[in-house]
Amino acid sequence: MFSSFRQSMAWLHTWFGLTLGFILMVVFFFGSLSVFDREIDRWSIPESRFEPQVMPSFDEMLLPILRSVEPEVQDYNTNMPLLHDLSQGPMTPRTELPADEFWAYTTHRDPVLIMGVGFLVPQPLDPEGHNHIHGNITIDPRTGKAFPDDQLKIGSRFFYPMHYSLNWNWNRIGIYIVGIAAFIMMAALVSGVIIHRKRFREFFTFRPNKQTQRSVLDLHNLTGMVALPFHFFFTFTGLLIFASFYFFPVTHTQLEPLHDYHEMVEASETGLPHKRAGVPTEIASVDAMVAKAKQRWAEKDMAGEVGFLKITHVDDANSFVSIYRAGSDRVALVGEGMHFNASTGELIREEPPRSAVSEINEFLTGLHLQHFEHWLLRWLYVFGGLVGAICIATGFIFFVEKRKRQHTLQGSSGSQVVDALAVTTVTGMLVATVSMLVANRLLPAEMVGKGYWEQVVFWGSWSVMLLHAFWRSSAVRHMHISPAWREQSILFAVLAIAAVILNWITTGDHLLKTVFHYWPVAGVDLSLLVSSAIAIYAAVYLKKRENVAVNKAIEFSAQKLEASRG
Amino acid sequence: MPNFSSPAWPIASRIFASLVGGYLFTWGLIAITIAALIPLGIEFHDVEMGMLMLGLLIYLSLFLWGMATDKLIWLWLILFGGGVTMTVLASVLQQSFLQGI
Numbered sequence: 001m002f003s004s005f006r007q008s009m010a011w012l013h014t015w016f017g018l019t020l021g022f023i024l025m026v027v028f029f030f031g032s033l034s035v036f037d038r039e040i041d042r043w044s045i046p047e048s049r050f051e052p053q054v055m056p057s058f059d060e061m062l063l064p065i066l067r068s069v070e071p072e073v074q075d076y077n078t079n080m081p082l083l084h085d086l087s088q089g090p091m092t093p094r095t096e097l098p099a100d101e102f103w104a105y106t107t108h109r110d111p112v113l114i115m116g117v118g119f120l121v122p123q124p125l126d127p128e129g130h131n132h133i134h135g136n137i138t139i140d141p142r143t144g145k146a147f148p149d150d151q152l153k154i155g156s157r158f159f160y161p162m163h164y165s166l167n168w169n170w171n172r173i174g175i176y177i178v179g180i181a182a183f184i185m186m187a188a189l190v191s192g193v194i195i196h197r198k199r200f201r202e203f204f205t206f207r208p209n210k211q212t213q214r215s216v217l218d219l220h221n222l223t224g225m226v227a228l229p230f231h232f233f234f235t236f237t238g239l240l241i242f243a244s245f246y247f248f249p250v251t252h253t254q255l256e257p258l259h260d261y262h263e264m265v266e267a268s269e270t271g272l273p274h275k276r277a278g279v280p281t282e283i284a285s286v287d288a289m290v291a292k293a294k295q296r297w298a299e300k301d302m303a304g305e306v307g308f309l310k311i312t313h314v315d316d317a318n319s320f321v322s323i324y325r326a327g328s329d330r331v332a333l334v335g336e337g338m339h340f341n342a343s344t345g346e347l348i349r350e351e352p353p354r355s356a357v358s359e360i361n362e363f364l365t366g367l368h369l370q371h372f373e374h375w376l377l378r379w380l381y382v383f384g385g386l387v388g389a390i391c392i393a394t395g396f397i398f399f400v401e402k403r404k405r406q407h408t409l410q411g412s413s414g415s416q417v418v419d420a421l422a423v424t425t426v427t428g429m430l431v432a433t434v435s436m437l438v439a440n441r442l443l444p445a446e447m448v449g450k451g452y453w454e455q456v457v458f459w460g461s462w463s464v465m466l467l468h469a470f471w472r473s474s475a476v477r478h479m480h481i482s483p484a485w486r487e488q489s490i491l492f493a494v495l496a497i498a499a500v501i502l503n504w505i506t507t508g509d510h511l512l513k514t515v516f517h518y519w520p521v522a523g524v525d526l527s528l529l530v531s532s533a534i535a536i537y538a539a540v541y542l543k544k545r546e547n548v549a550v551n552k553a554i555e556f557s558a559q560k561l562e563a564s565r566g
Numbered sequence: 567m568p569n570f571s572s573p574a575w576p577i578a579s580r581i582f583a584s585l586v587g588g589y590l591f592t593w594g595l596i597a598i599t600i601a602a603l604i605p606l607g608i609e610f611h612d613v614e615m616g617m618l619m620l621g622l623l624i625y626l627s628l629f630l631w632g633m634a635t636d637k638l639i640w641l642w643l644i645l646f647g648g649g650v651t652m653t654v655l656a657s658v659l660q661q662s663f664l665q666g667i
Contacts, residue, residue: 008634186626187633236622243618250597251614254653258601258660261667262610357612361619 009191016184018399018418021392023166023181025425028392030163031234032385033155033433035370035378038109039520040155044440045147046507049518050111053141055104055306058286061144062115066102069117069135070095076133080121083131088123097133098122100276102311106141108328108373109520113141128260152451154440158458159433164238167455172246179247185235192224212545213401220394223387230384231391237368240361271348272339273318281317284345293323293338296350302336304329307371311342320348328373332362396422400476405556408477419482420466420473427488428465430535434495434528435461441502479553486542489535496532500525576638584632587645592625594652601659 002008033040042049056062076094084091101118118132138147152158161167168174196203203225206218224231239247251259267274290306297303307326313319319342324335339349354362366372370381396418404415439457443450465488472484503525504510514522596617603613632641 002634005634009630012630012633183626183629186622187629190626190630239622240619243622244614248593248596248618248621250593250600251610254597254657255600255660257664258604259610261664262604266610355609355612357616361615364619 006194009194013188013191013195014399017188017392017395020181020184021395022421022425023177024185025389025392026166026429027163027178027181028385028388029429030159032382032389034160034163035381035385036520036523037153037155037160038107039523040159041153041157042111042518042520043503043524044154044437045151046445046509048112048140048147049507049509049521050140050142052108052111053106053113055106055113055290055309056141056144058104058290058309060287061141062104062113063102063283063286065137065139065144065146066099066104066115066117069115069137071097071117071119071133071135075135079133083121083124083126083129083133085123085125092122094133099314100132100312102314104309106307106326107371108305108326111141112138112147114138150449150451152454154436154454158436158455164242175242175246179239179242182235182239186232186239189224189228189232189235192221193228196221213398216394216398216401220391220398223391223394227384227387227391231388233364234368234384234388237364241365241368270339272320273313275318276313277317279317280315281319281343283311283315283319283342286311286321286342289321289338289340289345290323292340292345292347296338297325297336300336302329308335314342317343319343327366327371330366331370331372332359332366393422393426396426404476404479408479409560413477416473416476417470419476420469420484423469423473423482423484423488424462424466427485427492427535428462428469430492430531431465431488431495432458432462434492434499437499437528438495438502441499441506479549479556481542481546481549483546486539486546489539489542493532493535493539496528496535500528580632580638580641583638583641583645584629587642587649588625588628588632590649590653591628591645592621592649594649594656595624596621597656598652598659601656601663605659605663 002011071094073094076097080091080094097119099117100120102115103118104113104115106113114136115138116134116136118134121131121133124131137149138151138153139145140147158167164178165172165174166178168177203221206215206222208215208218210218245252263274286309290309293306294303302325304325304327306323307328308322308324310322311319312322321340321342322337323340324337327335335351337351338347340346341348370378400415400419400422404419407413407415436454436458439454443453447453468488469482469484472487473482475482500511503521509518509521511522511525514525599617600610600613604610628645632645635641
């Protein structure tokens with residue numbers, strides 16, 4: 001079917017890249033934003049604009065708060081009927097569910113502390129299953145005061161999940177779609193290198209002043225090649241993070257019996273009980289355990305703060321406390337977990353040195369999840385992601401430039417559709433993102449369901465951008481540049497500036513103040529202003545190119561007319 | 567009745583075999599390696615993580631091979647035949663190991 005290996009790779013690159021590229025665009029862009037998700041959270045929730053805090057006293061502050069957390073209504077209504085065994089009696093009322101697990105999590109970039117409780121389903125249908133109904137809470141660790149729970153953390157709870165699940169949670173379909181797209185990204189990178197391997201020099205050539213098709217292809221090759229290791233590693237590690245649960249859940253399905261057997265063996269080796277004993281006991285001082293854990297870390301020459309704390313089998317004789325380091329000083333996700341008996345405070349287990357496979361895995365996933373504290377490296381991640389986005393976007397434009405003439409002559413609207421979708425996923429996505437930030441500053445803080453309406457604005461404005469892109473796309477058929485590119489760039493530029501001004505008006509935090517006192521917010525504001533300036537430049541440049549294109553289009557129509565006459 | 571002589575047919579067959587067959591083959595390979603190495607006393611999560619890392623790269627290679635090869639029959643036979651065989655064998659191995667404890 002294909003006359004050569006290279007040709008088959010070109011086919012694969014073009015068609016798979018085109019169909020899944022639109023998803024990849026979303027993944028790369030929101031992945032880049034996710035590097036600063038906590039900072040975007042600070043911007044969108046002004047009450048949380050204070051310095052990052054270390055984990056506060058568990059005994060005095062966290063335990064009483066965790067005791068007061070209730071199971072979430074929605075989680076209870078959805079999952080309780082699925083988990084509970086009706087033959088053993090009616091469902092336990094929501095507020096009477098016993099707590100089984102407590103946890104608290106913070107990072108070096110979090111002023112707020114997120115905590116949660118896993119509540120036990122007393123009469124479960126499957127006693128071996130994970131029978132938890134959850135209740136979560138975000139607090140100000142300085143005072144213990146809770147943040148309203150319908151406040152949306154736009155960075156870590158909307159942009160970040162957008163990166164790996166498109167926020168489409170029905171049967172986790174979003175995660176699978178992103179997974180397929182990521183797999184195709186790896187295939188596109190390999191096939192892209194193969195297509196051009198004969199002319200290696202092409203990878204590092206950029207001729208901005210040649211015709212659009214030529215310079216766009218240059219930019220596509222350049223951005224693909226310069227950051228090739230970045231693209232490949234991030235795609236690969238992204239797949240790896242989800243592989244065991246979603247993409248190749250071999251040990252959670254077919255080989256589950258083997259996995260369960262291993263868990264049992266492991267529980268007997270580690271001394272960490274797999275199940276509750278059914279004998280109630282009290283919790284000893286967790287603060288004392290934290291002190292002991294910190295001392296052990298210091299002895300191992302990796303002194304650090306607590307990042308994650310978990311109590312398993314709460315209030316039971318088999319209860320144990322697990323304390324993990326915040327891994328802000330290295331790439332690998334190393335928790336150096338210490339586990340204590342919850343009622344006696346005695347150290348049960350210290351995690352042993354890792355095997356080579358596990359070290360490689362923790363390094364790779366750590367490389368992707370970047371819990372480390374290194375601001376230059378964080379910015380490099382952002383640029384790497386954006387370079388990937390440029391590579392994908394130029395792929396679309398090259399597709400259109402190469403084919404639009406032929407499509408028009410054949411009466412096909414292929415190029416027109418691809419161009420409109422490209423506008424939607426490039427400038428349209430930017431408009432949707434910044435519209436959400438503007439809505440965040442315009443909607444009153446005390447509004448009920450504010451987070452929901454912010455999401456409505458995001459999806460709504462994106463849909464409008466889609467309609468606008470298709471409406472303006474007929475220009476492509478006449479060999480013009482679609483004016484939607486320019487118009488949406490201008491809209492984005494205006495909205496981005498508006499977001500910065502609105503932040504100033506509604507919170508009093510203007511740049512002159514935040515640059516010296518609060519970088520998380522200054523960083524978001526400055527990024528918005530720089531993006532706005534780039535968008536204005538792009539709009540001016542597009543206007544110029546549109547004029548050139550008009551002359552070419554006139555030439556083209558004359559040719560077409562002649563051809564139809566001849 | 568689908569038109570098998572249409573030019574779309576071989577490409578659809580190729581894509582299906584490469585994507586789905588490649589996945590099945592990789593699944594089988596991961597499963598049989600885990601099922602075969604655990605009884606030998608190798609750490610469970612080491613085998614699992616190692617095979618997932620390798621598996622992703624193997625799946626990628628199979629997919630690229632499938633998109634390029636001339637021998638569509640072999641593609642179907644190896645990927646689906648091999649995938650099913652290894653998957654079934656993995657279950658058999660698992661069962662005999664767990665019964666033997």
